[in-house]
Amino acid sequence: MLQQPIIARDPVRFLSGYAGTLPVHFFSPEALDARLAAFMTGFPGLVTYAVKANPADDVISRLYAGGMRGFDVASPDEIDLIRRLCPDAAMHYNNPVRSRSEIVHGIAAGVASWSVDDAGELEKLIAMGATGEIAVRFKLPVAGAAYNFGAKFGAEEAEAARLLARVAEAGFKPAITFHVGTQCADPAAYATYVRAAAGIAKAAGVTIERLNVGGGFPSARDGRAVDLTPYFAAITGALSAFDTAPALVCEPGRGLVADSFAYAVQVKSVRAGRVYLNDGIYGGLSEFPSMVIPRFAVLSQSGRIRGGSSQPRVVFGPTCDSLDTLREPLPLPADMEEGDWVLFGSMGAYLTGVTTRFNGYGEWTTAIVKSVTF
Ligand SMILES: *Cc1c(COP(=O)(O)O)cnc(C)c1O
Numbered sequence: 001m002l003q004q005p006i007i008a009r010d011p012v013r014f015l016s017g018y019a020g021t022l023p024v025h026f027f028s029p030e031a032l033d034a035r036l037a038a039f040m041t042g043f044p045g046l047v048t049y050a051v052k053a054n055p056a057d058d059v060i061s062r063l064y065a066g067g068m069r070g071f072d073v074a075s076p077d078e079i080d081l082i083r084r085l086c087p088d089a090a091m092h093y094n095n096p097v098r099s100r101s102e103i104v105h106g107i108a109a110g111v112a113s114w115s116v117d118d119a120g121e122l123e124k125l126i127a128m129g130a131t132g133e134i135a136v137r138f139k140l141p142v143a144g145a146a147y148n149f150g151a152k153f154g155a156e157e158a159e160a161a162r163l164l165a166r167v168a169e170a171g172f173k174p175a176i177t178f179h180v181g182t183q184c185a186d187p188a189a190y191a192t193y194v195r196a197a198a199g200i201a202k203a204a205g206v207t208i209e210r211l212n213v214g215g216g217f218p219s220a221r222d223g224r225a226v227d228l229t230p231y232f233a234a235i236t237g238a239l240s241a242f243d244t245a246p247a248l249v250c251e252p253g254r255g256l257v258a259d260s261f262a263y264a265v266q267v268k269s270v271r272a273g274r275v276y277l278n279d280g281i282y283g284g285l286s287e288f289p290s291m292v293i294p295r296f297a298v299l300s301q302s303g304r305i306r307g308g309s310s311q312p313r314v315v316f317g318p319t320c321d322s323l324d325t326l327r328e329p330l331p332l333p334a335d336m337e338e339g340d341w342v343l344f345g346s347m348g349a350y351l352t353g354v355t356t357r358f359n360g361y362g363e364w365t366t367a368i369v370k371s372v373t374f
Contacts, residue, residue, distance in 0.1 A: 004058075010371045011262050015341050016303020023279045023364040024264045025351065028372040029062050031260035032348075035225075036066045039256060042232050045248025046070055048092060050215050051078045053253025053349040054261075058368075060085045063256075072215075072251040076105040083109055092212070092251070094177065096121060096137055096153050103128050115177050115212075117155040122163055126170050134167045135175035135212050136160050140196055154178065157196060161203035168206045175246070176200060177212035182254055183291060184216040187234040194238035201242065211239075211246040217255025219346045223295035225259055254349035261348030262372040263364075264299075267340040273313055275332060277342060280317010280324040282358040284351045285344075289327045294346040297374055298333050301340065305374070306333035319359040343374055 008014035011026045018024065039047045048070030049063050055078065060071075064086040071082045074095035082091055092113040093106045103125060106114070113133040116122045125134065139154025155163060160176070168174045176197040180189040190213055201208050213235055218226045239245045263284050269276040281289060298306045310331040317324035332342075355362045 004366065004368050006368045006370055008367060008369050010369055010373060011264060011343055011367075012299060012303055012305065012374050014367050014369060015264055015299055015343070020365065021266055021278065023266065023284060025284070025347070025364050025366045026262040026264070026369050026372050027056075027058060027348070027366060028260050028369050029058070030370060031372055032059065032062055032257065033066055035256055035259060036063060036068065038228055039250070039252060040067060042228055043248070043250050044232065044236055045250065048072050048090070048249060048251045049256060050251045050253030051082065052353055053215075054257045054352050055081060056352050056366075057081075057085060058366075059257060059348075064089065070249070070251075072253075073111075076102055079105060079109045079111070092135075092249075094135070094137075094212075094251070098124075100124065100128065103130060106130070113175065113212075116163060116167075117153055117160075119159075119163060119166070122166060122170075131172070133173040133175050133210065135177035135210070136163045136167060136200070137177045137179075138196070138200060139178065140193060157200055158203070160200045164200060164204040164206050164208070168204070173210070174206050174208045175210040175212060176208050177214060177249075179214035180216040182216055183218050184231075185218060185221075187230040189216075190231060191234040191238035194235055195241040198238075198241035207244050208246045210249055212249040212251065215251050215253045215255065217250075217252045219254050219258030219349065220294070221292070223345055226255070228255070257348040258346045259348065260372060261351070262343055262345050262374065263347035263351065264341045264343045267298075267336060267338055267342065268318060270336060270338055273311075273329075274316065275313050275336065276316045276318065278318050279361060279364070280315075280319060281326070282317065282319055282321070282324060283355045283362045284347065284364065285317065285326070286354045287350050293326070293328075293330065294344050296330075296342055296344045298336050299341045299343060300337070306336060306340070309334050318361045321358070345372065345374065 050072040070090040094115040117137040138160035312329035315326040
């Protein structure tokens with residue numbers, strides 16, 4: 001089922017014998033299985049996967065083999081990907097803005113659930129003959145996430161109630177959804193949203209069948225996997241705000257896949273106070289300007305982790321664009337050299353889908369490993 005066999009025990013072992021120069025994306029299927037199990041056993045509802053976080057065939061197939069039967073898709077391409085690899089899985093088309101041709105594609109592929117945050121988009125779905133569930137997406141000004149999803153999608157609460165009433169009147173299965181923002185550090189954010197969803201359903205006079213609590217679950221901080229239990233408990237606890245508790249759905253992306261990958265980039269050049277890497281913000285490090293930089297280690301070419309004193313250095317990517325610089329200097333070993341590898345943990349999300357070929361960079365190789373710890 002995997003396209004490649006396991007080729008090393010872990011990234012450090014692999015790099016000590018690697019003579020190539022392409023960045024290496026390490027994937028541990030076993031680590032993905034373990035995180036999937038944490039969601040499947042802990043979350044009191046249907047676990048679906050947000051495909052955009054990592055659309056690699058190996059990831060989708062592994063999740064499917066582990067029992068994943070629902071996927072959050074956002075485009076015709078993602079729909080086709082899921083139909084190809086997971087023929088009987090449910091698809092939730094949760095990009096609330098769709099062209100008419102995209103709606104046609106979704107209907108033909110049998111999309112089971114749609115999200116909306118706007119009256120015009122809802123009327124479009126009705127007019128074009130969509131069926132099944134429609135989840136109204138709303139937003140609140142809640143802090144706690146690394147990145148504000150509400151800035152792009154989600155209706156205000158009063159508008160969400162109007163949309164929900166229309167969804168029910170038009171004969172769809174009524175549902176509500178939200179996204180607290182990715183890498184959410186505060187379980188209470190979910191509880192706040194769940195209670196607000198109950199208020200919206202009441203205001204609309206609609207009993208919703210499902211509540212989709214979105215993604216936002218965090219990946220490891222300081223190299224340690226985040227316990228999901230407080231998140232699930234906060235969600236379950238807040239359900240008491242509903243007169244009739246809806247069934248739950250979640251759609252993790254980062255919190256499910258990030259920790260089963262690591263990413264190694266090579267040092268091209270070292271200068272006083274600066275290093276130049278062979279990937280940067282137009283490639284696998286595209287999130288580094290806006291997100292907390294994950295745990296990392298520097299390895300010599302022989303595969304030894306450099307543990308000596310460190311000094312702050314400005315980190316540049318390989319392209320000739322001055323934006324291709326990490327926001328903050330990183331504390332890097334004083335004795336690091338050209339040819340060393342910088343190995344970043346928790347790099348499974350928002351890397352494969354967003355890497356560009358700007359300036360001829362952006363190619364990497366994938367290595368399947370038993371474990372991604374270092
Ligand atoms: C991106 C996205 C997700 C996944 O978000 P993460 O923060 O990676 O968990 C879930 N739902 C929707 C609708 C999304 O757009």
